Amino acid sequence: MQTATGSTCADVVIDVRGVCTRFGEAVVHRNVDLSVKAGEVFALVGGSGSGKSTLLREIILLQQPVSGSIRVFGHEVVGMSDEEALPLRRRWGVMFERGALFSGLTVAENVGMVLSEHTDLPGHLIRELAAVKIALTGLPADAGNKYPSELSGGMRKRASLARALALDPELLFLDEPTAGLDPLSAGGIDELVRGLRVGLGLTIMMVTHDLDLMWRVADRVAVLGNGRIVGVGTMDELSHSDDPLVRQYFHGPRGRSALEQAWNRK
Amino acid sequence: MSPDVSAQLTVVAPGPDMAVSELRCCGVWSMHTIADLEQRLADVDWPQSGAITLDGSGITALDTSGAWLLHRTVRQRAARGCVVRIQGLRKEFATLLQLLAAREIPLEAPVVHPSPWLALVGRRAWLAIADTQGYLAFVGESALALLGALRHPRRLRWRPILHNVQTAGVEALSITGLLSFLMGLVIAYQGADQLQRFGANIFVVDLVALAMLRELSPLLTAIIIAGRSGSAYAAQIGTMKVTEEIDALRTIGVGAHELLVLPKIIALVLVMPLLTVYTDVTGVLGGMVMANLKLDVGFDVFIDRLDEAVQPSSYWTGLVKAPVFAMIIALVGCYRGFQVGGSAESVGAQTTLSVVQSIFLVILADALFSIVFLWLDL
Numbered sequence: 001m002q003t004a005t006g007s008t009c010a011d012v013v014i015d016v017r018g019v020c021t022r023f024g025e026a027v028v029h030r031n032v033d034l035s036v037k038a039g040e041v042f043a044l045v046g047g048s049g050s051g052k053s054t055l056l057r058e059i060i061l062l063q064q065p066v067s068g069s070i071r072v073f074g075h076e077v078v079g080m081s082d083e084e085a086l087p088l089r090r091r092w093g094v095m096f097e098r099g100a101l102f103s104g105l106t107v108a109e110n111v112g113m114v115l116s117e118h119t120d121l122p123g124h125l126i127r128e129l130a131a132v133k134i135a136l137t138g139l140p141a142d143a144g145n146k147y148p149s150e151l152s153g154g155m156r157k158r159a160s161l162a163r164a165l166a167l168d169p170e171l172l173f174l175d176e177p178t179a180g181l182d183p184l185s186a187g188g189i190d191e192l193v194r195g196l197r198v199g200l201g202l203t204i205m206m207v208t209h210d211l212d213l214m215w216r217v218a219d220r221v222a223v224l225g226n227g228r229i230v231g232v233g234t235m236d237e238l239s240h241s242d243d244p245l246v247r248q249y250f251h252g253p254r255g256r257s258a259l260e261q262a263w264n265r266k
Numbered sequence: 267m268s269p270d271v272s273a274q275l276t277v278v279a280p281g282p283d284m285a286v287s288e289l290r291c292c293g294v295w296s297m298h299t300i301a302d303l304e305q306r307l308a309d310v311d312w313p314q315s316g317a318i319t320l321d322g323s324g325i326t327a328l329d330t331s332g333a334w335l336l337h338r339t340v341r342q343r344a345a346r347g348c349v350v351r352i353q354g355l356r357k358e359f360a361t362l363l364q365l366l367a368a369r370e371i372p373l374e375a376p377v378v379h380p381s382p383w384l385a386l387v388g389r390r391a392w393l394a395i396a397d398t399q400g401y402l403a404f405v406g407e408s409a410l411a412l413l414g415a416l417r418h419p420r421r422l423r424w425r426p427i428l429h430n431v432q433t434a435g436v437e438a439l440s441i442t443g444l445l446s447f448l449m450g451l452v453i454a455y456q457g458a459d460q461l462q463r464f465g466a467n468i469f470v471v472d473l474v475a476l477a478m479l480r481e482l483s484p485l486l487t488a489i490i491i492a493g494r495s496g497s498a499y500a501a502q503i504g505t506m507k508v509t510e511e512i513d514a515l516r517t518i519g520v521g522a523h524e525l526l527v528l529p530k531i532i533a534l535v536l537v538m539p540l541l542t543v544y545t546d547v548t549g550v551l552g553g554m555v556m557a558n559l560k561l562d563v564g565f566d567v568f569i570d571r572l573d574e575a576v577q578p579s580s581y582w583t584g585l586v587k588a589p590v591f592a593m594i595i596a597l598v599g600c601y602r603g604f605q606v607g608g609s610a611e612s613v614g615a616q617t618t619l620s621v622v623q624s625i626f627l628v629i630l631a632d633a634l635f636s637i638v639f640l641w642l643d644l
Contacts, residue, residue: 103508103609119297125304125331128374129297132334135369149608168297168329199365200330201358 011038012071013171013203014059019068021054028054029065030227041197041204043214045249046224052207053097053175055224059205060094060173061085072171090118092171093164097179099156101148107134107159108144114166133162138192154185161192165200172196174206178213190216211250211258223249235262273299274324275306287317292324295332303332307339315347323354328362337366341373397605404601408531411523423529430533434495435541442490446483446545450552453477458560467561471571474553479576479584483545485632487538488591492624496599499530500620503603504613512604522604531596538592539585546584579644587635591628598624 014036021028028051036042046052057063059070061077070077075088101110111130115121121129134144137158148156157177164172177193178186194217196202208214214221215235223231223238225245231238239250273293289310295303312318320336340350355363381389415422457473503526506512515522550572557563563571602620606612 104611115297121297121301125301128338129331129334132330132366132371135371136330136365138369141370141372147609165330168331195365199362 012036013038013073014042014205015069015071016055016059017069017071019055019058019065019070021051021058021065027227029068032068032224032227032229034222034229034232036203036205038203039197039201040219041193041206041217043218043221044205044207044224045209045214045221047249050224051227052224056173056175056205056207060092061089090167091169092173093167093169094173095157095160095164095175095177097176099148099160101156101160101163103148106145106147107139107151107162110148110159111163111166114163118167130162130166133165134159136165136196137162138188154181154188157181157185157189158192165196168200170201170203172202172204174204174208176208177206178208178210186210186213189213193217212261215258215262225249273303275303275310277310287313288319288321290321290324291336292326294327295325295335296327296329297331300331300335303335307335312343312346313348317349317351318343320350320352321354322352322356322359325355325359328355328359330362330366333359333362333366334371337363337371338373345373400605401598401601404604405597407523408527408597408600411521411528412531415524415528421524422532423525426525426529427533427536430530431537433498434491434530434534435537438491438494438541439544441494442487442541442545443548445490446478446486446549447552449482449486450474450478450549450554451556452552453482454553454556455560458556462561467557467563468567468571470553470557470561470563471568472575474557475550475572475576476580478549478553479546479580481584481632483549484542484584484587484591485628486549487541487545487588488595488628489625491534491538491541491592492595492599492628493621495534496595496624497617497621499596499599500602500606500617501613502526503600504606504616507604507606508608508610508613527596527600530600531593534592534596535589539588542585542588546581583635583639583644587632590631590635594627594631595624598627 012035014034016032016034019029019032032055034044044052044055054063058065059072059077061080065078068078072088073091075084077085077088080088101107102113105113108127108130111133112126115126115129119126131141131144135141139155139158139162143151143155143159148159151159161174161177174193178189181189190213193204193206193213197204197217206213206218218235220233221231221235221238222229223243223246230243231241231246233241238246241247241250273295274291276290276292278288278290293299320339322336325332336352340352343350352363454470454474457470461467461470461473503512506526512522512526515525554565554568557568558565599620602616602623606616
């Protein structure tokens with residue numbers, strides 16, 4: 001929700017300090033620090049298995065780190081009970097990598113279910129608002145009455161985004177928003193993220209591999225490697241970084257072509 | 267979220283009898299206030315035509331729900347020939363409103379109308395027919411796959427067959443044995459009173475042995491296996507369908523029938539007669555224990571009498587049912603698995619159906635067997 005103060009600019013929305021994670025012997029994170037400011041689009045990148053999604057899951061309370069502190073909207077979420085977490089969970093929306101839509105419900109019911117769980121709105125308003133969110137994500141109106149299995153991959157992602165937006169969250173988490181999409185649909189997601197951020201005043205944190213998406217929409221990017229953050233900054237800054245892992249990531253063949261495109265656009 | 271969830275709507279009219287010319291919106295327009303605001307907007311005495319100004323300068327918070335309400339009001343009035351202009355909105359709120367205006371959103375949420383009952387009856391009947399056809403086609407396909415496998419026995423997958431023998435047979439020994447032991451116990455107990463009244467204690471052997479061997483032990487085994495293994499077949503194949511593993515098998519060039527269905531049918535057809543013999547034994551043992559306790563028929567007397575009471579034909583009439591029941595259970599379970607649509611819910615529905623239908627068909631087949639045996643005078 002947008003408030004009079006514009007949700008107090010330059011506030012830190014997510015603050016991760018000294019997070020360590022281990023799965024048995026395997027160390028995923030050692031001392032990860034990062035912070036996401038209100039109103040920015042923050043991208044978390046890193047090679048496969050670098051623990052990006054794990055960090056995301058720790059921030060949204062699906063998993064607990066071994067040690068460290070994670071503060072979201074100023075509340076410590078490590079060790080938080082489900083009851084305490086409920087008001088916090090209403091303030092963020094999550095779009096999962098593979099959609100995670102409830103397969104037994106239509107798209108409109110998927111969105112409406114979140115609204116009817118958390119508000120006392122009458123049925124017709126819930127149906128209308130579900131249609132609004134569905135339209136906001138660029139889906140055609142008739143998609144609302146379809147079941148997730150009847151949708152294409154890109155449409156499923158948009159439907160999942162519509163559900164994440166159901167409660168007008170202040171903070172939106174996107175897990176691989178463009179993975180598995182054709183370039184055209186992926187471009188559509190770029191536009192969508194930008195439009196929503198401006199229109200709804202969202203803070204967006206995304207985990208992604210998509211260099212084009214980062215160039216187009218991310219304000220700041222953090223690179224995870226070897227269990228810690230090896231670089232944080234704007235894409236411009238990172239592309240001039242000397243860190244070998246960051247260079248590897250941004251100066252591979254695909255990184256270079258995305259860089260060239262970004263320059264050509266300017 | 268703002269703790270102050272008050273919203274206001276003030277109606278301004280130039281004179282007491284004149285139509286409304288301006289509405290002032292103040293406060294928080296969010297999903298917590300729009301139910302109330304919608305009502306108040308509906309109560310406004312809207313003019314038939316002309317222009318109305320909506321002054322939004324007092325709005326302190328606006329989310330998509332509030333924006334939708336404003337947007338919808340403008341469109342609804344426009345449809346009735348009345349122009350509503352929104353003024354004084356803060357910049358970010360105006361952007362949000364533009365975002366909504368840029369999309370094609372239906373004014374009325376689409377409502378799915380339920381079909382008339384006659385159409386529902388027709389559809390159900392048609393689905394039942396199509397389902398039966400599908401099942402018959404599946405039986406045919408399985409038979410062809412089986413023929414193919416018999417022609418090239420090397421292509422049979424022994425590993426999954428043995429695995430199924432283990433899970434559907436060996437691992438079911440304890441439950442089938444225990445239940446049939448209890449069944450034998452109960453039959454002897456129920457018969458004991460009646461037999462004692464006529465002093466015909468020894469006939470408890472006939473009662474237990476014939477009931478178990480001819481009827482109860484194959485039926486009981488089939489029902490347990492339908493619940494235990496038939497449901498597992500449906501759930502396994504159904505989940506594989508949801509995760510597109512079946513499609514993957516097809517693209518690799520492995521027939522789903524060959525890998526998933528045939529081993530289950532073969533394993534179950536092998537295992538069910540064995541289980542039936544085993545439950546014959548445990549059931550009679552149960553009867554023996556009860557006969558000893560309640561009717562003073564000793565174990566040695568019981569076994570002596572068993573020889574006279576049971577004809578080989580009684581044993582075979584029970585045993586011959588087992589492979590047929592096995593076929594029914596394996597085919598229904600696998601067919602239901604393949605009928606799963608794309609959702610988790612449909613896995614549950616088809617698994618339930620697999621158990622219900624296989625038990626139904628098993629009992630139906632049992633009745634048919636009785637009729638055939640009556641003709642054959644067995």
